[in-house]
Amino acid sequence: MKVMMIEKAGLISAKEVPIPVLDDFEVLIKVMSSGICGTDVHIFHGEYLGSYPIVPGHEFSGIVEKVGKQVKRIKVGDHVAVEPNIACDNCDNCLENRQNFCVNWQGVGVSKPGGMAEYVKAPEKAVFSIGDLSFDEGAFCEPLSCVLHGVEQVPLKFGDRVLVLGAGPIGMLLAATAKIRGASSITQVDKNESRLEMAKSYAADFIYNDLETLKGQFFDVVIEASGSKYLLENSLHYAREGGSVLFFGVPGKDLIINLSPFEIFSRSLKIIGTYTSVRNSIQAIRLMQSHQIDVRPLINPVLPLEAFGQGIQALDEGRSGVMKVMIRPQQ
Ligand SMILES: [Zn+2]
Ligand SMILES: [Zn+2]
Secondary structure, rough: OOEEEEOOOOEEEEEEEEOOOOOOOOEEEEEEEEEEEHHHHHHHOOOOOOOOEEEEOOOOEEEEEEEEOOOOOOOOOEEEEEEEOOOOOOOHHHHHOHHOOOOOOOEEEEOEOOOOEEEEEEEEEEEEEEEOOOOHHOOHHHHHHHHHHHHHHHOOOOOOOOEEEOOOOOOOHHHHHHHHHOEEEEEEEEEOOOHHHHHHOOOOEEEEEEEEHHOOEEEEEEEEOOHHHHHHHHHHHHHHEEEEEEEOOOOOOOOOOOHHHHHHHHHEEEEEOOOOOOOOOHHHHEEEEEEEEHHHHHHEEEEHHHHEEEEEHHHHHOOOOOOOOEEEEEO
């Protein structure tokens, strides 16, 4: 089968490798849609967890081609998405429902071969039926799960005014999720005009291309969705007294920022971190199936497997109009 491989930081190549062999508890999936994530860009640059060489791709969906002898819930022909974080379910963290911090953690597309391939395997417990969702929507199961987990960490109340910093695909999902959780208004900020326009037609009520023009100490909840130093450092100033600031965007591993502890103390701010997801796949699938979250406007461009490197480059350069790059390995 064909795969795209990140051989080491900075080097992507197309390879032919054998189709994965299943153990009794595993499922073989013919990959139909596989999204490129900011994490893949970090892996490409050597700035993230993960070992090389790696077949990337942790946001994917497809058709079940084959199942192991002990597989019960999933059947050949099912349309499925995968929760790529594989937990052992038997360490101290797993036993207290912190599977995202499993000490024996494995990540499909991070430490195990992922979805930038014609076929991929995963344990049955990580595989979820997507019913009649499209495969492109199914590929959003993972990023949407992370967004749901993040927003669930925030004390977001009905009527809250929410500020989202960044209008990439994740910023858009955060905005839409905050809205269905009861926000009365979403204000979204990005420097990229085409993304802002899109934000306005997606979930934002107000858009700004510049933080300076925005009212300070006003928002009940601020969500940082870029990981950039500038936005992280400024995020606190926009929260009201007692407000919450969610750090969602993935910053560079070595980034250090300046924050004022006196500001946090004197205005009683809550800074909240969030890491991946914990059992949010079914929620994500249901919210897409009920159309409460529509991910389809966020897909652009759609590319064949060989163009994975071009997709990484387009994201890296922040090319105009590029949102979630979707790879379709069977095209
Ligand atoms: Zn991702
Ligand atoms: Zn564990």
